[in-house]
Amino acid sequence: xxxxxxxxxxxxxxxxxxxxxxxxxxxxxxxxxxxxxxxxxxxxxxxxxxxxxxxxxxxxxxxxxxxxxxxxxxxxxxxxxxxxxxxxxxxxxxxxxxxxxxxxxxxxxxxxxxxxxxxxxxxxxxxxxxxxxxxxxxxxxxxxxxxxxxxxxxxxxxxxxxxxxxxxxxxxxxxxxxxxxxxxxxxxxxxxxxxxxxxxxxxxxxxxxxxxxxxxxxx
Numbered sequence: 001x002x003x004x005x006x007x008x009x010x011x012x013x014x015x016x017x018x019x020x021x022x023x024x025x026x027x028x029x030x031x032x033x034x035x036x037x038x039x040x041x042x043x044x045x046x047x048x049x050x051x052x053x054x055x056x057x058x059x060x061x062x063x064x065x066x067x068x069x070x071x072x073x074x075x076x077x078x079x080x081x082x083x084x085x086x087x088x089x090x091x092x093x094x095x096x097x098x099x100x101x102x103x104x105x106x107x108x109x110x111x112x113x114x115x116x117x118x119x120x121x122x123x124x125x126x127x128x129x130x131x132x133x134x135x136x137x138x139x140x141x142x143x144x145x146x147x148x149x150x151x152x153x154x155x156x157x158x159x160x161x162x163x164x165x166x167x168x169x170x171x172x173x174x175x176x177x178x179x180x181x182x183x184x185x186x187x188x189x190x191x192x193x194x195x196x197x198x199x200x201x202x203x204x205x206x207x208x209x210x211x212x213x214x215x216x217x218x219x
Contacts, residue, residue: 020183021192026176026200034208035166035173037103040065041096043075045108051076056186057107060194061162065105068198069210097167104165107193110177111159155182158189162197164206174206 042061044054058074065072078099084092096104157179164174176197183189201207 021180023178036208039100040072040103056190060190064194064198108161
């Protein structure tokens with residue numbers, strides 16, 4: 001039964017249009033009003049050997065923030081991995097502020113796990129009336145059921161956290177934890193994650209959708 005449930009979950013995520021990512025919890029600080037920052041930098045805190053993954057996650061978050069009308073950029077485009085290595089908090093924040101940055105959105109890979117499990121070769125049930133009354137139909141159906149080999153497969157889960165900081169006050173405005181289940185590619189995961197987090201920021205009234213506001217003013 002456990003293997004069948006895992007297979008059902010796997011098939012669910014393989015269906016066209018299904019997302020492999022979901023927010024498990026999100027929070028915003030008390031009394032936060034919708035913000036319209038001048039420049040947001042997206043900072044990925046992911047190990048150097050996963051650099052391409054970091055770039056994907058940053059770039060898609062930046063793209064979604066730009067879709068909302070913000071001036072946003074990737075830390076991977078503006079700074080090298082060791083830029084902030086020997087700086088203290090005051091120096092790092094000053095460097096960002098001097099670049100016109102007034103908010104930082106982090107994306108952190110908290111954990112990455114793999115699970116290997118066995119998928120039976122043939123799990124569906126065929127009602128007897130479909131094949132029982134014909135020898136050939138019965139023998140072929142049973143042959144396929146008996147001789148179809150199972151296989152092992154591996155699922156990968158990514159556990160993420162994103163925080164939004166206001167550099168004018170140094171306060172945490174928003175935090176969200178999420179997970180991605182066996183994504184088809186890092187490109188797709190980045191795309192899903194960027195849309196998911198940006199939508200939640202607007203839904204929770206943390207960020208203003210600047211493009212929508214411009215349309216309203218023009219009407």
